[in-house]
Amino acid sequence: MVLELPEDQPSFPDLSRVFPGALRQQRAMADLLGIAAEGCVDQRPWLRHGAWAQGVHPLRRDFPAATPPLEAAADYRFVRVAGEGVHEIPVGPVHAGTIEPGHFRFSVVGERVLRLEQHLGYTHKGIEKRFEGLDLTQGARLAGRVSGDSTVAFAWAFCLAAEGAAAQAAPARAAWLRALALERERVANHLGDLGFLGNDAGLGVGLAHFSRIKEDWLRTNEQVFGHRYLMDFVVPGGVARDLPQPALAVLRAELQTVESQVGRLQALYDEHPGLQDRLVGTGVVSPGLARQLGLCGLAGRASGQGFDLRVQAPAPPYDRLAVRMATATDGDVAARVALRFQEIQESLRLLRDLLPSLPVGPLREEAPRLGDGVLGLGQVEGWRGPVLMALEAGPGGSLRRVHPQDPSWLNWPALEHAIIGNIVPDFPLINKSFNLSYSGVDL
Amino acid sequence: MYPIIRLILDTPAPREAPPEADSSLRTLRQRLGAEVLGSFAGxxxxxxVDAGSCNGCELEIHALNNAYYNLEALGMRFVASPRHADLLLVTGPVSAHMRTALLRTFDATPEPKLVVALGDCGCTGGVFGNSYASFGAVSNVIPVDVAVPGCPPSPRALLAGILAAIAPGS
Known part of the structure; x- marks a missing residue:
């Protein structure tokens, strides 16, 4: 859909009244492009804290990328909760653990949370502006660093957008290898998060074992793909390198080991009353609320939203893999934990199917050549959820505009709801069960 | 309880020897004397501090705590507050919006203190560079003792960098 706007005062009707999930992106658009949502009550800046002045819009063509940042601090108007015994707990942007920066403002009575308001945008580093003028190879490299834990998903979505815009497709062997990488990325992230989820509920042994299994998994990545997190493996036109022959045996053997080790830990998690007591009924997002907010990906599936691009819009090779989607309706931390276990098992099954059926043939074709003004769209189901990349080509096959869309845009607001009525000490657990991206939405 | 004990007994501890300090990663002349460094006693x-990272380096920092690298067994541990810290481990290009938080964290860390910048972004600004929203390298904002390149640097490289920061006379 193309919407033409008047040059002097560009605006469009407020979408957030129909789609509440659109609100933050509307505010981001106003900050970066100066295009306002008409009639929207919340016109506060979202991504602009103080690095550039009000009325200046960095994504406009006449704004030079090399403009030095301002060193101004901006005050943010949080919504205040008043009443007897209500007080605020400000947290961040620098958090107590090794996680990304953001600000959480809790309004509480005693230990009970009445309201959480998030203020993000701290890691805004001008990624969309940075894409301007890059060639496709540089673009794929940058796409793989929008959110480092989802590098395969972003790079693949970017390449699909570019290849689609040039009406070409990666060779079959490349598509298979991309899926192999994507499923390995999914498993790696779930392994890490399941460890932290155990730890956040006091089960340190879970963290110790899951992080050991994850480390083994990453070392296999290094050995087989040449990179622990598979960065720069997916490139425009295909993949960067082939797997060495003995690698297939290594990968196959590993699947069996990991399956049995994870199975043992799953039994431990499932049958640990103390752990389940912390997980069940904590941080609930009901299916109704999830539908209203557009909750997507893993968190959406745990709240009854049965969407997975690998099932509903399968790009090759998923069209031949028949992915079995796991869903739950409880929408609590326990459901999100259970889903992660199920998605690991399903990814291991997919990997087992992928390995023997790797098609022979070329690894990559020449990088697509894009005509000036063509548009491309790519989408991939990353471990968090659907990752979308939209691009517009400029002169000489360069990039004029790239918009990466992380599923966290839609899921962060749901976290504000999930914590209501829970106690403050359960926040890290609830937060980790979503594990949303900061860098991916701060851009 | 029994399955947990069984699990622990069944699993061999995969601990590996730490790497040597890599003094080539040092960016400043030693600011702290051997005497001060000696008092850390390792x-x-x-x-x-994530000053604007893509979250890639954070994954490798997590890995330092796994059984292979076992950071705590070397006498090092992560703390929740800069007021308890000897060393700041800074990732990312410094985004304009994190500059104040980074400066405040640096000021809140008591002397004597050390700073290790992590990853290609921490070293030079990396793929994000300097822009309207990024100050680039960590050393553009606070003094950096050791800079560890890589995207992301491996846990061993990271460890070699941290060890270089506290190795006297390098």
Missing amino acids: ALTIRH
Whole structure:
């Protein structure tokens, strides 16, 4: 859909009244492009804290990328909760653990949370502006660093957008290898998060074992793909390198080991009353609320939203893999934990199917050549959820505009709801069960 | 309880020897004398600051705590507050919006203190560079003792960098 706007005062009707999930992106658009949502009550800046002045819009063509940042601090108007015994707990942007920066403002009575308001945008580093003028190879490299834990998903979505815009497709062997990488990325992230989820509920042994299994998994990545997190493996036109022959045996053997080790830990998690007591009924997002907010990906599936691009819009090779989607309706931390276990098992099954059926043939074709003004769209189901990349080509096959869309845009607001009525000490657990991206939405 | 004990007994501890300090990663002349560094006696508290990273380096920092690298067995551990820290481990290009938080964290860390910048972004600004929203390298905002390149640097490289920061006379 193309919407033409008047040059002097560009605006469009407020979408957030129909789609509440659109609100933050509307505010981001106003900050970066100066295009306002008409009639929207919340016109506060979202991504602009103080690095550039009000009325200046960095994504406009006449704004030079090399403009030095301002060193101004901006005050943010949080919504205040008043009443007897209500007080605020400000947290961040620098958090107590090794996680990304953001600000959480809790309004509480005693230990009970009445309201959480998030203020993000701290890691805004001008990624969309940075894409301007890059060639496709540089673009794929940058796409793989929008959110480092989802590098395969972003790079693949970017390449699909570019290849689609040039009406070409990666060779079959490349598509298979991309899926192999994507499923390995999914498993790696779930392994890490399941460890932290155990730890956040006091089960340190879970963290110790899951992080050991994850480390083994990453070392296999290094050995087989040449990179622990598979960065720069997916490139425009295909993949960067082939797997060495003995690698297939290594990968196959590993699947069996990991399956049995994870199975043992799953039994431990499932049958640990103390752990389940912390997980069940904590941080609930009901299916109704999830539908209203557009909750997507893993968190959406745990709240009854049965969407997975690998099932509903399968790009090759998923069209031949028949992915079995796991869903739950409880929408609590326990459901999100259970889903992660199920998605690991399903990814291991997919990997087992992928390995023997790797098609022979070329690894990559020449990088697509894009005509000036063509548009491309790519989408991939990353471990968090659907990752979308939209691009517009400029002169000489360069990039004029790239918009990466992380599923966290839609899921962060749901976290504000999930914590209501829970106690403050359960926040890290609830937060980790979503594990949303900061860098991916701060851009 | 029994399955947990069984699990622990069944699993061999995969601990590996730590790497040597890599003094080539040093960016400043040693600011702290051998005497001060000696007083750490190898025991170090670390505060991580994400100043605008893509979250890739954070994954490798997590890995330092796994059984292979076992950071705590070397006498080092991560702390929740800069006021408890000897060393700041800073990732990312410094985004304009994180500059104040980074400066405040640096000021809140008591002297004597060390700073290790992590990853290609921490070293030079990396793929994000300098822009309207990024100050680039960590050393553009606070003094950096050791800079560890890589995208992301491996846990061993990271460890070699941290060890270089506290190795006297390198």
